Amino acid sequence: MATPDARQFRNTIGLFATGVAVIVARADQEVLAMTANAVSSVSLDPMLVMFCPSKRSNLARHLHQLSAFTINILRHDQQALSTFFAGGWKEPQPPPFRLVPAQHAPRLEGSLASIECVPWKITEVGDHWMVLGQVMQLHTGIQPHQPLLFLSGRYRHVHPGDSTPAPDLSDVQDEPAHIYYG
């Protein structure tokens, strides 16, 4: 079988629904912001999260001076900010937003939540960087928690009430999952 091309890869991995975040980074005297969905929690001890900026991004050019950053999880009604910080905004005026001071790096006011981090490790991964950040502070916004979602290249919304509780796995030991083939 032929190896998949970039379009097939994007179409397939795009089926993995994500939230949308704006990364606000402090690097030297500069503050840089970009939209990202390659964001994940990585470790609880130490508490680590990651985001992956393209090597072509403006932020990547300042990575060696990165001192702190915030991961700002967007609310369902902040699509314009996602587009703006992805460089796709076509209006003459930017959408209204405010970066407010926090302990380590500025955070985006009004987002669903902001996670303040300091860089823990920065690794080169193909045409991107993987930036692991140690979580220093958490800020959560007003309820209800309705995030902006991204799926198959489109913004989506959560329908409140359309949910099923996941099992509580907090007491689960390191027992392997049992998989049976019928």
Ligand SMILES: Cc1cc2nc3c(=O)[nH]c(=O)nc-3n(C[C@H](O)[C@H](O)[C@H](O)COP(=O)(O)O)c2cc1C
């Ligand atoms: C929903 C969404 C998610 C994105 N996720 C990422 C990402 O995880 N990493 C990345 O490098 N670019 C991502 N981008 C593209 C960047 O936001 C875009 O290239 C941006 O212009 C980079 O910032 P710059 O213009 O300052 O270089 C995403 C864009 C959108 C709309």
